[in-house]
Amino acid sequence: MSNSAAPQSPQNRVYIKNGQVVNHDRSFKADVYIEDEIIKFVGPAADITIPDGVRTIDASGKLIIPGGIDPHTHLQTPFDNAVTVDDFYHGTKAAVAGGTTMIIDFVLPNKNESMIEAYNKWRSWADPKVCCDYGLHIGLSWWSDTVSEEIGILCKDLGINSFKTYMAYKGTYQLNDSELLDVFERIRSLNAVAMVHAENGDIIAKNEKRLLAQGVTGPEGHELSRQEEVEAEAVHRACILAHQVDCPLYVVHVMSKSAGIEIARARQRYSEKYIFGETLASGLGTDGTNYRCQHFDHAAGHVMSPPLRPDKTTPEFLMKLLASDALQTTGSDNCTFTKKQKQLGLGDFTKIPNGINGLEDRMSVVWEKGVHSGLLDPCRFVAVTSTNAAKIFNIYPKKGIIAVGSDADIVIWNPQATRTISKDTHHHAGDFNIFEGMTVHGVPEYVLVRGRICAENGSVHVSRGYGRFVATPLRPPFVYDSIEGKQEPEVEEQNTNVAKKKAELYSYLAAQEPPSTKFALNSTPMSPEAADEAKNPPGGKPSGFW
Numbered sequence: 001m002s003n004s005a006a007p008q009s010p011q012n013r014v015y016i017k018n019g020q021v022v023n024h025d026r027s028f029k030a031d032v033y034i035e036d037e038i039i040k041f042v043g044p045a046a047d048i049t050i051p052d053g054v055r056t057i058d059a060s061g062k063l064i065i066p067g068g069i070d071p072h073t074h075l076q077t078p079f080d081n082a083v084t085v086d087d088f089y090h091g092t093k094a095a096v097a098g099g100t101t102m103i104i105d106f107v108l109p110n111k112n113e114s115m116i117e118a119y120n121k122w123r124s125w126a127d128p129k130v131c132c133d134y135g136l137h138i139g140l141s142w143w144s145d146t147v148s149e150e151i152g153i154l155c156k157d158l159g160i161n162s163f164k165t166y167m168a169y170k171g172t173y174q175l176n177d178s179e180l181l182d183v184f185e186r187i188r189s190l191n192a193v194a195m196v197h198a199e200n201g202d203i204i205a206k207n208e209k210r211l212l213a214q215g216v217t218g219p220e221g222h223e224l225s226r227q228e229e230v231e232a233e234a235v236h237r238a239c240i241l242a243h244q245v246d247c248p249l250y251v252v253h254v255m256s257k258s259a260g261i262e263i264a265r266a267r268q269r270y271s272e273k274y275i276f277g278e279t280l281a282s283g284l285g286t287d288g289t290n291y292r293c294q295h296f297d298h299a300a301g302h303v304m305s306p307p308l309r310p311d312k313t314t315p316e317f318l319m320k321l322l323a324s325d326a327l328q329t330t331g332s333d334n335c336t337f338t339k340k341q342k343q344l345g346l347g348d349f350t351k352i353p354n355g356i357n358g359l360e361d362r363m364s365v366v367w368e369k370g371v372h373s374g375l376l377d378p379c380r381f382v383a384v385t386s387t388n389a390a391k392i393f394n395i396y397p398k399k400g401i402i403a404v405g406s407d408a409d410i411v412i413w414n415p416q417a418t419r420t421i422s423k424d425t426h427h428h429a430g431d432f433n434i435f436e437g438m439t440v441h442g443v444p445e446y447v448l449v450r451g452r453i454c455a456e457n458g459s460v461h462v463s464r465g466y467g468r469f470v471a472t473p474l475r476p477p478f479v480y481d482s483i484e485g486k487q488e489p490e491v492e493e494q495n496t497n498v499a500k501k502k503a504e505l506y507s508y509l510a511a512q513e514p515p516s517t518k519f520a521l522n523s524t525p526m527s528p529e530a531a532d533e534a535k536n537p538p539g540g541k542p543s544g545f546w
């Protein structure tokens with residue numbers, strides 16, 4: 001192995017030996033050598049000569065995985081009359097402590113504010129503080145010809161490829177169907193990715209009014225005003241609206257069984273690459289029974305939208321949707337408020353600032369509820385915590401894989417070790433943790449952010465401003481190749497576990513009420529042959545997974 005001419009120090013050269021590399025598509029024994037922020041070697045020890053003075057880490061018995069990518073955070077964000085308490089320093093420090101090495105945060109412009117000014121504001125907040133790399137999505141909080149023009153500039157000049165629309169938050173961010181169609185059409189014309197917060201804002205507004213009039217003022221009113229079908233209806237509608245204008249759609253925070261089923265059906269109805277679904281660590285790790293807690297701070301601490309569901313079987317169902325590729329990613333939707341901030345909603349649940357933590361604990365919660373409980377294999381864990389987000393937002397293979405030439409965003413993961421989550425030990429700025437007291441297997445023993453060891457056996461040594469803004473280029477091949485008929489090999493299908501579980505899911509769906517054809521205007525109704533194949537999938541008959 002040749003040394004470069006530049007002087008080297010143990011700081012920028014790290015050798016990880018005796019580990020088991022786990023990527024989204026395969027797992028293998030290999031050593032990994034890092035120099036100047038980049039992975040330079042992955043392979044057997046016999047094939048590399050390590051220069052002197054290199055920091056060596058023995059990863060025997062541990063997994064070497066790509067750093068987590070959290071595609072959904074709200075750091076330092078003014079929202080619901082409060083500003084989220086995790087700023088870009090505390091939020092990214094917490095991320096790194098938990099094994100996440102890149103986040104994608106949401107710029108949320110005020111109504112009538114220029115999208116570009118809002119983008120610049122976010123960059124000025126984030127750049128000096130971030131401890132890991134970050135990208136940005138833009139929340140389209142309003143719509144006009146100027147916004148349409150500005151999103152062209154954001155895409156072409158400012159490194160943005162994804163825009164979130166809102167079907168909820170009536171009176172503030174909510175767009176109507178006609179606006180959604182215009183937005184999706186514009187996004188498609190740019191080869192960007194549309195995102196949607198799918199809940200029916202009109203229904204929610206009506207329910208909130210009714211519940212308050214009936215004297216329901218506590219946090220339980222939050223879930224009662226936006227029950228499962230309010231989410232499922234919006235997911236169904238959003239998929240159709242996007243498909244009508246041929247636009248790929250990423251549905252953020254899928255929180256219920258029926259919304260997840262809508263995603264699975266839409267993926268089956270159209271190409272799988274039209275619709276992507278994200279669920280959250282919160283939805284996998286806890287549930288909506290917390291809204292019934294008599295302690296306001298506890299119940300309000302779980303208030304988020306869409307809400308956690310009181311049905312206790314929902315978290316496992318969502319995990320199965322991840323396992324079978326009906327859902328592709330896990331985010332945190334980290335949007336933390338202190339107990340005091342949440343108390344803005346004492347006496348009126350509609351005034352409780354919406355949002356929860358998850359940035360630090362997402363990786364461990366997904367490992368515990370997914371891999372440790374036997375629902376995900378380690379490769380799928382990597383896919384849903386890192387690689388799929390990298391592919392959808394077009395930063396793969398720079399991020400999301402342990403491979404030569406990729407950024408050295410690496411976690412040495414101890415699958416046997418445990419830790420107990422608590423607000424007293426977390427690295428967030430907030431005073432509440434929705435996973436309080438949960439013991440999780442899967443601990444990040446070392447976290448390398450572009451080759452720099454930023455967390456080591458529980459101590460976190462991050463550096464403000466070390467993180468960099470990562471531009472997300474237009475036309476992600478993972479999304480657009482398939483839509484445009486240039487099919488790339490189906491990597492998920494190479495994971496036979498995923499293929500088998502997908503076949504089982506399709507059987508399960510076929511055994512349910514047949515998919516409605518009356519809404520699928522542009523799609524071919526399921527033929528008798530396809531229906532028969534779904535009942536007798538190539539991967540074999542269902543084994544009771546569902």
Ligand code: URP
Nearest residue numbers: 303304305333335354355
């Ligand atoms: O409750 C949530 N999810 N807060 C963050 C804002 C949003 O809707 O994503």
Ligand code: ZN
Nearest residue numbers: 072074333335
């Ligand atoms: Zn969010």
